[in-house]
Amino acid sequence: MGASKTEHFSAQQNQIATIAKALGHPARVAIVEHLLKVNQCICNDIVDELPLAQPTISQHLRELKNAGIIQGTIEGNSICYCxxxxxxxxxxxxxxxxxxxxxxNKCC
Amino acid sequence: MGASKTEHFSAQQNQIATIAKALGHPARVAIVEHLLKVNQCICNDIVDELPLAQPTISQHLRELKNAGIIQGTIEGNSICYCxxxxxxxxxxxxxxxxxxxxxxNKCC
DNA sequence: AATATTTATCGTAATATTGCAATATTAAAT
DNA sequence: ATTTAATATTGCAATATTACGATAAATATT
Incomplete structure (x- = not known):
C-alpha cells in the first residue's frame, strides 16, 4: 500500500493529522521558527537561512500552506509568507x- | 533523496518534528484518542476499535512509542499501553x- | 503437553516524501 | 525589449511510509 486510509477516520482526526504532519519535518519547523522571528518574509530569505535548495524550500512552503499553517500574499515580484x-x-x-x-488519569 | 537532512537542524527542531510526525497520521491520532478515553488498554483492543489489521496497529504503536507519545508495560501475556x-x-x-x-504580531 | 492468546517481526507491494537540477513563469528594473 | 529577480513546476532518484499476510515468540489456559 503506502496510502493512508483517511476515509476510515473522522474529519477532526484527519485535520489534526494533516497539521501535525506538516510540522513533522525539521525543515518545516525551522521555517515556522524563522517566520516567527522575522514576522514575515519571502521564500528567498528562507533559502538563505536554511541549508536546502530553492525548489526544496518552495515544496516545504507549499506543504505548510496546504495544511493552513502559513499563508502567502503576492506582493509584486515576490510572495510574502507569514x-x-x-x-x-x-x-x-x-x-x-x-x-x-x-x-x-493514572498510567499503567 | 527521500531522507531528511536532520543533521542540519537543531536538536529541538528535530524533537518537535519527531513528535509531530508521529501524530501526523489519522490512525495514530485515533489511537491516542482511544487511549485517552479508556485510560489504558492492550494492542488487541485497538485492533477491535480501528479498521486496520493487527500488524498495522502494532506498527503504529511502535512509532508512537518511539516518539515518546505512549509507553507500554508488559503484563503477562499482553502489553498495557498508555x-x-x-x-x-x-x-x-x-x-x-x-x-x-x-x-x-501582525501578518501580511 | 497441547492449545489458545497476544504481540512483534519479516517480507513485500503500493504509494508518499525528500531533495535537487533544469526549466518555466511572472513581475520588476534597466 | 532585455535583463534581472523571485518563485513555482517538472522530472527524476533515493528513501520512507503504509498496509497486510504469514509467521514467530512468549505467556496463559486447558
Missing part, C-alpha cells in the same frame, strides 16, 4: 485538551 | 509559546 495563527491555535487547543484530561 | 503525558506536554508548550508570540 504564519496563520488560527491553524496553530487549533492544534494548540487540541493538544491542550488532551494534556488537561491526562493529568486526571 | 499515553506518556510528558511528551505531549512538551509539544503543547512549544506550540503554545508560538501562538503566544503570534498574538503580538
Amino acid at each position: 504564519i496563520n495563527e488560527n491553524t496553530l491555535d487549533l492544534l494548540k487547543k487540541y493538544i491542550s485538551a488532551i494534556v488537561l484530561k491526562l493529568t486526571k | 499515553i506518556n503525558e510528558n511528551t505531549l506536554d512538551l509539544l503543547k508548550k512549544y506550540i503554545s509559546a508560538i501562538v503566544l508570540k503570534l498574538t503580538k
